Amino acid sequence: MPHTYEYPRAALTVDCVVFGFDEGELKVLFIERGLAPFKGQWAIPGGFVRVDETLDEAARRELEEETGLGSVFLDQLYTFGDVKRDPRERVVSVAYYALVKLADARTRAATDAADAQWFPVSKPPKLAFDHATIFDTALARLRAKLRYQPIGFELLPQKFTLSQLQHLYEAVLGVELDKRNFRKKVLGFDLLVPLKETQMTGAHRPAQLFRFDPVKYERLTKRGFHFEI
Amino acid sequence: MPHTYEYPRAALTVDCVVFGFDEGELKVLFIERGLAPFKGQWAIPGGFVRVDETLDEAARRELEEETGLGSVFLDQLYTFGDVKRDPRERVVSVAYYALVKLADARTRAATDAADAQWFPVSKPPKLAFDHATIFDTALARLRAKLRYQPIGFELLPQKFTLSQLQHLYEAVLGVELDKRNFRKKVLGFDLLVPLKETQMTGAHRPAQLFRFDPVKYERLTKRGFHFEI
DNA sequence: AAGTGTTCGTGTAAATGAAACACGAAACAC
DNA sequence: GTGTTTCGTGTTTCATTTACACGAACACTT
Numbered sequence: 001m002p003h004t005y006e007y008p009r010a011a012l013t014v015d016c017v018v019f020g021f022d023e024g025e026l027k028v029l030f031i032e033r034g035l036a037p038f039k040g041q042w043a044i045p046g047g048f049v050r051v052d053e054t055l056d057e058a059a060r061r062e063l064e065e066e067t068g069l070g071s072v073f074l075d076q077l078y079t080f081g082d083v084k085r086d087p088r089e090r091v092v093s094v095a096y097y098a099l100v101k102l103a104d105a106r107t108r109a110a111t112d113a114a115d116a117q118w119f120p121v122s123k124p125p126k127l128a129f130d131h132a133t134i135f136d137t138a139l140a141r142l143r144a145k146l147r148y149q150p151i152g153f154e155l156l157p158q159k160f161t162l163s164q165l166q167h168l169y170e171a172v173l174g175v176e177l178d179k180r181n182f183r184k185k186v187l188g189f190d191l192l193v194p195l196k197e198t199q200m201t202g203a204h205r206p207a208q209l210f211r212f213d214p215v216k217y218e219r220l221t222k223r224g225f226h227f228e229i
Numbered sequence: 230m231p232h233t234y235e236y237p238r239a240a241l242t243v244d245c246v247v248f249g250f251d252e253g254e255l256k257v258l259f260i261e262r263g264l265a266p267f268k269g270q271w272a273i274p275g276g277f278v279r280v281d282e283t284l285d286e287a288a289r290r291e292l293e294e295e296t297g298l299g300s301v302f303l304d305q306l307y308t309f310g311d312v313k314r315d316p317r318e319r320v321v322s323v324a325y326y327a328l329v330k331l332a333d334a335r336t337r338a339a340t341d342a343a344d345a346q347w348f349p350v351s352k353p354p355k356l357a358f359d360h361a362t363i364f365d366t367a368l369a370r371l372r373a374k375l376r377y378q379p380i381g382f383e384l385l386p387q388k389f390t391l392s393q394l395q396h397l398y399e400a401v402l403g404v405e406l407d408k409r410n411f412r413k414k415v416l417g418f419d420l421l422v423p424l425k426e427t428q429m430t431g432a433h434r435p436a437q438l439f440r441f442d443p444v445k446y447e448r449l450t451k452r453g454f455h456f457e458i
Numbered sequence: 459a460a461g462t463g464t465t466c467g468t469g470t471a472a473a474t475g476a477a478a479c480a481c482g483a484a485a486c487a488c
Numbered sequence: 489g490t491g492t493t494t495c496g497t498g499t500t501t502c503a504t505t506t507a508c509a510c511g512a513a514c515a516c517t518t
Contacts, residue, residue, distance in 0.1 A: 002233045008237040008280045012321060051237045051319045055310035079308045090280045092241060135411050158489035163495080164281050178499070181477065203486035204367075225376035391464080409468070410506070432515030433465035 012092040014059040015046030016136035020102035021155040025120050026172050032115040038128030059096045065114050073099040073154035085130045095140040099154035153212040161207040237451040239319040243288040244275030246367035249331035250384040254349050255401050261344040266316055267357030288325040300381035302328040314359045328383035377457050382441035390436040
């Protein structure tokens with residue numbers, strides 16, 4: 001069923017830069033293109049926006065279709081509209097970034113799509129289209145937001161220890177943090193609730209588990225509160 | 230000349246929230262719609278993206294066409310893609326915000342388009358489409374960015390005094406700032422160069438004029454420097 | 459020429475927040 | 489029960505931020 005318009009129209013896509021935290025380092029998910037152009041090269045998962053879905057819905061749908069990942073943190077990043085970014089025709093892409101609780105999801109959707117693969121953000125493959133630019137933008141945004149918004153938890157299991165959280169920050173931001181000061185600061189925000197469980201891994205004292213409380217966060221943001229690590 | 234595609238496509242527009250600083254308060258420019266839908270209501274200036282221009286180019290072109298404003302600071306804001314945001318058909322809008330040196334431009338393009346008008350941001354008119362949401366988003370973004378990026382100058386004349394800058398910050402952020410601390414901090418960034426001129430207005434000691442040095446700013450950002458008011 | 463009104467430009471002390479730092483507690487392995 | 493490993497906690501020092509007042513420069517009035 002063809003569709004006709006008076007003036008030419010750009011195609012509209014969403015692309016989604018998916019981040020996960022695994023083995024102590026930040027990873028990003030790319031998929032291998034099966035079709036030309038850039039056949040065989042790696043790319044950011046994404047696809048066309050349908051006329052009856054919002055941009056957010058399109059991003060979630062594509063993510064689910066291409067990677068099997070559902071219910072992740074999703075945030076709009078930037079819209080890329082260079083005229084020649086796709087060699088075939090004019091394509092404008094609304095880019096998102098997603099944060100995945102990899103440790104929770106791994107069992108199910110380890111790498112659902114056979115052609116999807118996790119890469120350390122420090123060693124991305126050569127990417128198709130302008131996807132290297134999109135990836136760079138997403139990584140910069142993630143690092144910036146991690147400092148002043150409590151989104152680190154989105155990369156950890158629902159129950160996590162303060163050490164895990166600290167290691168996440170250290171790995172993503174590339175800095176060393178003082179243990180006592182870090183705990184003082186994070187707990188001072190009153191966003192984490194201690195659980196009645198502890199985590200035992202290895203031959204040492206068990207660690208207190210926490211979870212993030214989004215309700216408390218909502219309340220605080222309305223009172224103009226400022227998170228910063 | 231009709232254009233036909235296999236699947237239906239959304240129309241793509243850019244909208245541009247234009248801010249200016251005048252009479253000690255932050256203003257925003259809206260234009261009155263001459264056509265249905267929302268005929269007679271106020272709206273954010275904008276229009277369709279052509280297939281042979283980037284999004285930034287489209288935003289600048291529309292701004293020039295509808296308001297006569299050229300060479301302004303322009304930054305992408307967010308992309309709005311709700312399915313029903315335009316009652317006629319699916320329209321996705323890439324929103325920008327612009328900062329205008331009103332005092333410089335006033336003589337020429339006071340309000341070039343007869344149907345354009347400046348409103349205090351505290352008293353916007355009823356707006357067409359979802360433009361109230363876009364405006365709110367833009368204002369929030371401007372206030373946030375003003376704190377941690379040196380963009381305040383974009384709303385002032387090229388040559389300005391520190392008092393003018395302070396009043397701008399106070400008006401936009403809605404806070405009172407200490408004069409001595411403000412000057413200490415701003416000059417400490419080493420982004421402003423004192424000119425060999427002073428500004429004489431009224432019967433009192435003349436004020437030193439400064440200009441913003443974008444080159445210095447570039448150099449500093451590459452060294453991971455952090456601006457904050 | 460002297461006096462008045464107004465904004466400009468400047469330094470220091472107090473208070474607050476950030477950074478540095480070390481050791482006992484709890485679990486498991488042997 | 490001894491050894492090994494990570495967990496959990498306070499205080500002091502240093503740096504940054506806040507609070508605050510008065511002489512200087514000019515125009516205008518008398």
